[in-house]
Amino acid sequence: MSSLTPAMSSPPARAAVWRHPLFRPLAALALLLAIAAFSVPGFLHLEIKDGRLYGNLVDILHRAAPLMLAALGMTLVIATRGIDVSVGAIVAISGTVACVLVAEHGLAVAFAAALGAALLCGLWNGLLVAGLGLQPIIATLILMVAGRGLAQLLTDGQIITVYEPASFFWLGAGYVLGLPVSFYVVAIVAGLTALLMKRTALGLFIQTVGINPVAARLAGVRTAAIVFFVYVYCSLGSGLAGLLISSNIKSADANNAGLLLELDAILAVTLGGGQLNGGKFSLLGSLIGALIIQTLTSAIYALGVPPQVTMVVKAVVVFAVCISQSSIWSARSSK
Numbered sequence: 001m002s003s004l005t006p007a008m009s010s011p012p013a014r015a016a017v018w019r020h021p022l023f024r025p026l027a028a029l030a031l032l033l034a035i036a037a038f039s040v041p042g043f044l045h046l047e048i049k050d051g052r053l054y055g056n057l058v059d060i061l062h063r064a065a066p067l068m069l070a071a072l073g074m075t076l077v078i079a080t081r082g083i084d085v086s087v088g089a090i091v092a093i094s095g096t097v098a099c100v101l102v103a104e105h106g107l108a109v110a111f112a113a114a115l116g117a118a119l120l121c122g123l124w125n126g127l128l129v130a131g132l133g134l135q136p137i138i139a140t141l142i143l144m145v146a147g148r149g150l151a152q153l154l155t156d157g158q159i160i161t162v163y164e165p166a167s168f169f170w171l172g173a174g175y176v177l178g179l180p181v182s183f184y185v186v187a188i189v190a191g192l193t194a195l196l197m198k199r200t201a202l203g204l205f206i207q208t209v210g211i212n213p214v215a216a217r218l219a220g221v222r223t224a225a226i227v228f229f230v231y232v233y234c235s236l237g238s239g240l241a242g243l244l245i246s247s248n249i250k251s252a253d254a255n256n257a258g259l260l261l262e263l264d265a266i267l268a269v270t271l272g273g274g275q276l277n278g279g280k281f282s283l284l285g286s287l288i289g290a291l292i293i294q295t296l297t298s299a300i301y302a303l304g305v306p307p308q309v310t311m312v313v314k315a316v317v318v319f320a321v322c323i324s325q326s327s328i329w330s331a332r333s334s335k
Helices: 011-018 023-039 056-079 087-105 107-131 136-155 166-173 181-199 202-211 213-218 223-249 261-271 283-302 308-324 327-333
Strands: 046-049 052-055
Touching: 023 283, 052 056, 056 087, 056 181, 056 202, 056 223, 056 261, 056 283, 087 107, 087 136, 087 223, 087 261, 107 136, 107 166, 107 223, 166 181, 166 223, 181 202, 181 223, 181 283, 202 213, 202 223, 213 223, 261 283, 283 308
Parallel strands: none
Antiparallel strands: 046 052
């Protein structure tokens, strides 16, 4: 993929570009942006006001940040042939804990407690899946139901609004160098995760466990420890996403915060080229998948289409992704 110039590249080079794992998600994102720009005048317009960059593209980056964090963790979970449907509940728990504590105990205690609660959730999921050998969807379904119920208990089923300290709002609604703070949070987490996957053997171990866990165990890989780690990592990412959401809306909504986020995270991973049967994963692809989902949502809202249609469109996208990843499609596209 060293040369991408269409006019000068040879047929093999064009074929290499076409078959690159990120080609389809990038093409889908570009197509969505082109359709939105054609249908909604000024959709791609950017302007600077008071030292801040404004526009739909910035809003997409900002609103996609929690999903990106959840998708990064879900990528590693799916890579080990797992699934985590408790992501949304963990978002609700972490956001609720932060909002309950921040006014009386300060920002540091609130953030530490919120991430600590997310860590406990990850330890619980990892123990059930890696320690007790439960099916991932069943193990995480327990926390999906109980976790949101716990968040509602902490708030008595009410929405808790945070008025101070003002520094609490900076994480989810602040700007640095004209861009949202959430953008930098995602960039730092994604960068550190990529370094961990590329500079250590962890990425190879995760891929090995996903391809063949039995062979990996016989080769000396501590499969249980790897599986345990990815669930803890996914929960921490979801906890950070909960902090972004609660800081942005200045409240804790245990009923709706992170609702169905786990499904969007799974979809983002598959849109980015991740395989649900494990082994193959792409962190960058998952981030692009999250941007595709948010771009789709923003375009629908900009067009004035009822929000209910968003779910229908997502269902169509899921169907298209499943077809594109089927063995029959892969066989035909390889010819």
